[in-house]
Amino acid sequence: MVSRVLRRWLPGQHGAWAMLLVPFLAGMLLATPSPWHAVLVFAWLVGYLAAHHAQQWLRLRRNSRNPRAATRHTLPAAVFTAALLPPGVALVVHAPWLLVAAVGALPFAAVNCWYAWRNQERSLVNGLAAVVPACGMLPVAALLGDGSWGQVWRPTLACLLYFAGTVPYVKTMIRERDSDAYRWASWLYHAGALVVAVVLSPWLAVLFGACLARAVVMPVLGRVRIAVVGAVEVVLSLSLLAVLVPVYG
Incomplete structure (x- = not known):
């Protein structure tokens, strides 16, 4: 039962986790780690999960013959989005420049949404678009410290x-x-x-x-x-x- 819930809520793309965490950890360790890094990595991972389920909702909404297929992503997308709001607001209050960094990631997220909607998530361009904001977490994490x-x-x-x-x-x-x-x-x-x-x-x-x-x-x-x-x-x-x-x- 637990494994089934985890499979439904957590993506099965295991390679993505290294791309999400290695740049963040590098940036944090190149600077001085602080409690704000824990808040940042939580917001980063929850934001990724929210985006993943939103993209799957878009993909299935347009491409699945089962009209109910997309609905299984509605609750996870809503829960992860709600979980993102408190740490996100706290981070922006602490370091307002993080809002600029978040806005800078939006075009790449839009590309990922477009390819999900087109059911072309395995596209080379889509993969490269996901790499940029993930690696952008290195300077974000470093600058949040004393980098x-x-x-x-x-x-x-x-x-x-x-x-x-x-x-x-x-x-x-x-x-x-x-x-x-x-x-x-x-x-x-x-x-x-x-x-x-x-x-x-x-x-x-x-x-x-x-x-x-x-x-x-x-x-x-x-x-x-x-x-x-x-x-x-x-x-x-x-x-x-x-x-x-x-x-x-």
Whole structure:
């Protein structure tokens, strides 16, 4: 019963949680952690859950033949939205500039809603649109502490490079495993990301070299279990966090 409720209320996209948490944790640890970071991460995760259910409501409302299919997302969307309001208001009162950051994320959320409505959530553009605000949490979390723009732009760029690369790579492992075009696009992207990483930091170059290697090797191994693909990404995401904090802290 509990597992059924959790499946209904929590998204099954496990890879999204690393993208939601790693940039936030990096930003928090690059600055001075404070109780406000706990409020921020709660609001961030609850906001993500509210947006997820709203997008699923849009998708099913337009595309499902069952007129009641969308209604199962109504209550979760309402509950998570209500849960977002108190911490959201408290954060804006504490740091009014956070409202500007939230407004800046709205165009990307609108793109995600559009693709959900079109039933094209697996689109490459939709995935990349989700990466930007997630990585934007790094400077937000850092500036909520005592971080500065000069300190955070490099780790933010590194996060963008890494998580943007996961979008075409994962497609080469699942939905586009037979597409030569996607494989080449993924390989070329990771090669370019490695060049940028070399400029940013030797330690990042090692990590992005590993990312390039997995982007080249994993798709040619044949069918790899999704659990294995996810486990590799968890390890690389945590490795990114482990590199960013000491290098830029």
